[in-house]
Amino acid sequence: MTQGSRYDLLVVGGGINGAGIARDAAGRGLSVLLVEQDDLASHTSSSSTKLIHGGLRYLEYKEFGLVRKALQERETLLRAAPHIMWPLRFVMPHMPNLRPAWLIRAGLFLYDHLARRELLPGSRGIDMRRHAAGEPLVDSITRGFVYSDGWVDDARLVVLNALDAFERGATVLTRTKLVGAVRASGEWHARLERPDGSRLEVRAGAIANAAGPWVGDLLHDALGRGAHHSVRLVKGSHIVTRRLFDHDHAYIFQNPDKRIIFAIPYEREFTLIGTTDVEYHGDPADVAITEDETRYLCESINRYFKRKITPADVCWAYSGVRPLLEEERADNPSAVTRDYRLELDANSGEAPLLSVFGGKITTFRKLAEEALDRLSTVMPIAKGAWTAGAPLPGGDMAHAKFEPFAAKFANEHSWLPADLARRYARAYGTRARALIGSAKALSDLGREFAPGLFEQELRYLRDVEWARCAQDVLWRRSKIGLHLAPAILQPVANELDAWFARHPAADTRQRAPSALAS
Known part of the structure; x- marks a missing residue:
């Protein structure tokens, strides 16, 4: 330009x-x-709870229009990018001292019927003593509910x-x-x-x-x-621990303070826990989780799981500032x-x-x-x-189905390790073929900077996705940083920054359309 x-x-x-x-x-x-x-x-936008959802708890604040609009969008988005978005079943344990079962059933009925569903199954009650989701929970939890929403790689x-x-x-x-x-x-x-x-x-x-x-x-x-x-700035913080359960369902927990806390399978080896709602008055660029928020999230989870966690179990944490629409009626940040x-x-x-x-x-x-x-x-x-x-780019899969595409991609590139082939398919969808290019062996992908991170992918992220430094690659375009041992994370980041410095991006990603450029 x-x-x-x-x-x-x-x-x-x-x-x-x-x-x-x-x-x-x-x-x-x-x-x-x-x-x-x-x-x-x-x-x-990279600091969310990473859910495509109607917002079950917003029904409690009578936000029926918002919930309906979000539920309508849910399946539209799941079809648009099945590689980075997929259905997720949520388990809500029933705690009689918080919300009565009839109220939860009524809310889930509304949630199931406020918008048309084609991809997602409806809600139902479950016996925690027989369902796999009950095994990690304290023995006093015997009943619960399960319903559907979606997951998204937000960044x-x-x-x-x-x-x-x-x-x-x-x-x-x-x-x-x-x-x-x-x-x-x-x-x-x-x-x-x-x-x-x-x-x-x-x-x-x-x-x-x-x-x-x-x-x-x-x-x-x-x-x-x-x-x-x-806008009213409200900070939401999340923590990530090693995996707390083995099944593929997520949990939604009701806290005594009426906050909702999620525990979500994350990056195969981890559990994502969040979020907090704290009024924020600083520079949004400087937002960070506090010790009090970390303790709050740990204590919230410990009410439900047999295995207790402490702040020492946190592998990673992140915070984001939500710019919520200011309204006079909402004194509680959770109600905004x-x-x-x-x-x-x-x-x-x-x-x-x-x-x-x-x-x-x-x-x-x-x-x-x-x-x-x-x-x-x-x-x-x-x-x-x-x-x-x-x-969306990479989402043009037959019938918007990820698993058949992932199997076909892995078969087409049988020389790729299975985990790497699946990560490429998940992150890039049908564009994974463009990332691979003419490579026929791992050696064709160039230098391996970290397990599964090759120079070929760096070039793609630089030339196609505007990546310019280690943070862009390790924490936004991917979550590879979460999988690296602390001892090697910083050296890898330094090497990536040095690579970007030696191989700056060309200007081809910054063009002025000629029709109206004069």
């Missing part, structure tokens, strides 16, 4: 909402520039949306900050800044502010605007709505500004669709909604 390039839409924020909006817009024929001040999914979901946007003509600039923009002559004149301090000026017909926790700061500091809505609002600033003759407040990962596609529909009322957009039936 060049100084003064013009786009129809400048999207600010490389989290799930920004990437989703960029994808939808590019697919409708707009020239799009997506800018993210750090890496894609480097904040909130990869963001990357795949950005990749689809790029392949439909969008320009994607990571580590690029919008430092200011003004309206002039019916368009936005925006100033961008790169890590080396260099500045770039572009023009845009409209701006979509999807900066997540920074949505208000961007409005005030970079755009000089106010807003009718605001997970719904979203789109605020359109578009006075006659002025370039439009659309800002996103709130939201959850499950409803990102619908949010993006609504954002473009709103923008179409104030700017020319020839094409309509299209994403509901479109697979």
Whole structure:
């Protein structure tokens, strides 16, 4: 791209909402520039509980519209990317002193019927003394319920949306900050800044502010605007331990404080536990779990499992700041709505500004669709909604079924170790073949930096998925970092950073669509 390039839409924020909006817009024929001040999914969108779900507990707050919308999206997303999203059964042990069984049954009935289900089985009661999910739990738990939701690799979901946007003509600039923009002559004149301090000026017909926790700061500091809505920053922290159970179900636990805690099978060898809800007032970039949160999560789990855990059992922890839609009625952070609002600033003759407040990962596609529909009322957009039936990159598998594809991929590349073949299939779907390229043996994949991490994959992540450093590879594009022994994690990270320094990315991932670049 060049100084003064013009786009129809400048999207600010490389989290799930920004990437989703960029994808939808590019697919409708707009020239799009997506800018993210750090890496894609480097904040909130890689720090979720990693669920595609309606939000069973939101029924308690009478958020029926939000739950229905999320449930409708659940199966749409599962079909769009079966490699990084899949169904997951959840077990809810019944604790008579918390919520009565009739209330839980009523809630699950609503959950089953608020939206049409085709892929996911419904809920049912179970006898914990006979079900495999009862074995790890304390003996006093004899009854429970099981229901369906979905799992997602959240950071990869963001990357795949950005990749689809790029392949439909969008320009994607990571580590690029919008430092200011003004309206002039019916368009936005925006100033961008790169890590080396260099500045770039572009023009845009409209701006979509999807900066997540920074949505208000961007409005005030970079755009000089106010807003009718605001976000409430709520920190959610998670811990990861070695595997606490052997089956493939997840657990949803009810705490005495009415919080919900999940325990989820994670990365084959681990259990993911979360989340907390804590009011947050600092810089979202500096968020971190506290000792109190770690203890809270351990104590919450220990109410249910026979095997007790302590903070010393935590292998990894992460925190994210959720930019929740501020509402006067919600004193408790857990009760703050997970719904979203789109605020359109578009006075006659002025370039439009659309800002996103709130939201959850499950409803990102619908949010993006609504954002473009709103923008179409104030700017020319020839094409309509299209994403509901479109697979994400790598998700174009026959009948949206992962297991047959994974078996076929492993058979086609029988020289790959089984675990590596499955990881490639899971992470990249049908794009795994492009990653492999012409390789016919492990030696063709180049240097092995860590078990199962070869130079061929680094090149793919650099050239196709905007990876620029070790963190991008080890913790966002994959979770390989979690599988490395502490003694080798930092040396591996150092080697990867050195490799990226020696092999910088070409500029081919940053293009200006020629149709409107002048």
